[in-house]
Amino acid sequence: MDLPGPFPVGRYARKLEEEMKKRARVQLMGEVTGVGRSKKQAFFELRDREGAVPCTMWLDDFERSKLPEGALRDGAELVVAGGPDYYRGGSQASPSFSFRATHMRLAGEGDLLAQLEALRKQLQREGLFELQKQLRRPRLPKTIGVVTAETGAARRDLLAGLARRGWAGTVVWGFAPVQDRRAAPAIAAAIQELAARPEVEAIVVTRGGGSLADLWAFCDETLCRTVALLRVPVISAVGHERDSTLIDDVAAVACSTPTHAAEAAVPLDCLAARRDLQRAAASLRRSGEGAVEARARHLGALARGPARALQRQRSHLNQKIREIRAASERGLAERTGFQRRIATVVLRRAQQRAVERAAAGRAEERRRGAAIERSAERALQRRRQVLERIALTLRAHDPERTLERGYALAESAAGEPVTTASAAAAAGAVRLRFADGRVRAEIEGDVERET
Amino acid sequence: MSEKPESYESAVERLEEIIDRLDSGQAGLRETLELCCEGRELVNYCAAELDAVGEGLKELKLDELAAKLDSQAA
Numbered sequence: 001m002d003l004p005g006p007f008p009v010g011r012y013a014r015k016l017e018e019e020m021k022k023r024a025r026v027q028l029m030g031e032v033t034g035v036g037r038s039k040k041q042a043f044f045e046l047r048d049r050e051g052a053v054p055c056t057m058w059l060d061d062f063e064r065s066k067l068p069e070g071a072l073r074d075g076a077e078l079v080v081a082g083g084p085d086y087y088r089g090g091s092q093a094s095p096s097f098s099f100r101a102t103h104m105r106l107a108g109e110g111d112l113l114a115q116l117e118a119l120r121k122q123l124q125r126e127g128l129f130e131l132q133k134q135l136r137r138p139r140l141p142k143t144i145g146v147v148t149a150e151t152g153a154a155r156r157d158l159l160a161g162l163a164r165r166g167w168a169g170t171v172v173w174g175f176a177p178v179q180d181r182r183a184a185p186a187i188a189a190a191i192q193e194l195a196a197r198p199e200v201e202a203i204v205v206t207r208g209g210g211s212l213a214d215l216w217a218f219c220d221e222t223l224c225r226t227v228a229l230l231r232v233p234v235i236s237a238v239g240h241e242r243d244s245t246l247i248d249d250v251a252a253v254a255c256s257t258p259t260h261a262a263e264a265a266v267p268l269d270c271l272a273a274r275r276d277l278q279r280a281a282a283s284l285r286r287s288g289e290g291a292v293e294a295r296a297r298h299l300g301a302l303a304r305g306p307a308r309a310l311q312r313q314r315s316h317l318n319q320k321i322r323e324i325r326a327a328s329e330r331g332l333a334e335r336t337g338f339q340r341r342i343a344t345v346v347l348r349r350a351q352q353r354a355v356e357r358a359a360a361g362r363a364e365e366r367r368r369g370a371a372i373e374r375s376a377e378r379a380l381q382r383r384r385q386v387l388e389r390i391a392l393t394l395r396a397h398d399p400e401r402t403l404e405r406g407y408a409l410a411e412s413a414a415g416e417p418v419t420t421a422s423a424a425a426a427a428g429a430v431r432l433r434f435a436d437g438r439v440r441a442e443i444e445g446d447v448e449r450e451t
Numbered sequence: 452m453s454e455k456p457e458s459y460e461s462a463v464e465r466l467e468e469i470i471d472r473l474d475s476g477q478a479g480l481r482e483t484l485e486l487c488c489e490g491r492e493l494v495n496y497c498a499a500e501l502d503a504v505g506e507g508l509k510e511l512k513l514d515e516l517a518a519k520l521d522s523q524a525a
Binding site: 139166168175283 | 458480484500505
């Protein structure tokens with residue numbers, strides 16, 4: 001080994017003590033744990049997420065710091081001023097290292113805010129604020145997870161908010177401390193456990209108001225990173241409206257109160273939704289029935305259409321018929337009058353013509369009467385001459401005339417002419433008629449045939 | 452419509468579309484009847500969803516939930 005020494009350890013320890021005391025005096029901020037006291041000094045650890053430093057403070061200095069009674073307690077956020085100190089111990093006493101605090105005060109908003117702001121910028125740069133906000137939040141979750149303190153107003157307020165929503169699904173409680181250095185890991189663990197349950201659709205993280213120091217767990221970097229990367233939407237409602245914790249930035253929704261968180265977790269107002277649904281159902285029913293009824297009415301109207309048109313045509317026709325009848329009656333009356341006038345004229349003329357014809361007739365008759373008389377006379381004469389001729393002819397053919405010329409007529413006893421020799425022979429006797437009378441004659445001998 | 456809606460909100464969204472369409476009076480008879488039928492199914496679905504969160508608040512603790520799930524699995 002090619003190193004200086006070996007030196008006596010006591011000398012080295014003294015040298016170390018001197019070196020430590022030369023180090024720059026600074027202020028440290030962290031959460032107090034393990035507070036204890038001896039006769040001369042107070043001791044505690046100051047720690048945050050990354051590490052811790054053992055601290056000591058002379059009681060005189062502590063008194064001068066004028067902290068409120070009980071302020072130096074586990075979980076308090078403190079700012080201490082001082083520098084590193086090494087107690088070199090001795091032959092009997094154990095050595096120790098500590099941060100020798102000469103001044104002490106409670107961490108103020110300013111201290112925390114400065115720290116918070118740095119962390120906020122860091123997470124924002126990494127894009128962790130946006131991840132949760134891109135998640136779909138169901139409007140009507142059936143199961144929600146809630147991380148909060150088992151006792152406290154936040155739990156009660158959240159339940160009241162859910163009840164006002166008309167929501168009565170399932171709440172899975174992930175109870176966790178919400179203040180002090182154990183809070184952040186416990187909250188992160190609860191959130192992760194809830195998110196691992198498939199039925200949990202949203203997670204609410206809530207606690208009541210307090211100082212920023214009280215709410216400091218919700219600014220925890222690990223917790224906030226856990227929330228940012230979660231696939232289940234987280235609704236934060238930490239502190240009051242004026243408080244702004246880092247979890248608010250990374251959560252899907254940041255609410256000012258647990259009541260608001262209830263509304264964000266169940267966006268749907270179930271009471272209103274039930275009313276809306278009834279209205280929608282009624283509207284559908286109306287639309288369905290209405291559509292059929294309206295069309296049935298329309299169809300009915302259409303069906304009546306032809307009948308109405310027919311009726312219209314019929315009325316129209318009847319009207320025309322009435323008009324025609326009226327017109328024809330008027331026309332008839334006029335025509336009758338006209339015809340009557342015509343007829344009167346015609347009759348008068350006819351009468352006149354008849355009278356004239358009668359007069360003419362009479363003259364003609366008289367003329368014809370004379371002619372007739374003349375022609376009748378001539379006809380009579382002609383007939384008389386014809387008669388005379390006929391009489392002469394008749395006389396020429398009259399058997400009586402023949403008889404006068406010496407012929408006789410053979411007659412039977414009954415007066416019938418006997419015209420053949422046979423008949424005369426058969427009769428045995430005939431009567432011979434002469435112009436001046438009859439004689440009986442006996443037939444003798446047979447018939448002598450003419451040759 | 453026979454497919455189950457994706458979620459309550461998608462069902463309500465579709466239902467609002469249907470009612471808007473019906474209110475417009477532009478849907479024919481067949482479309483109206485089909486929309487009414489679809490709408491009724493959506494209303495039933497939504498009513499069932501609302502009923503599921505209307506029968507009384509159930510509160511579980513994480514460890515109770517774990518025990519319940521374990522017993523169901525067993």
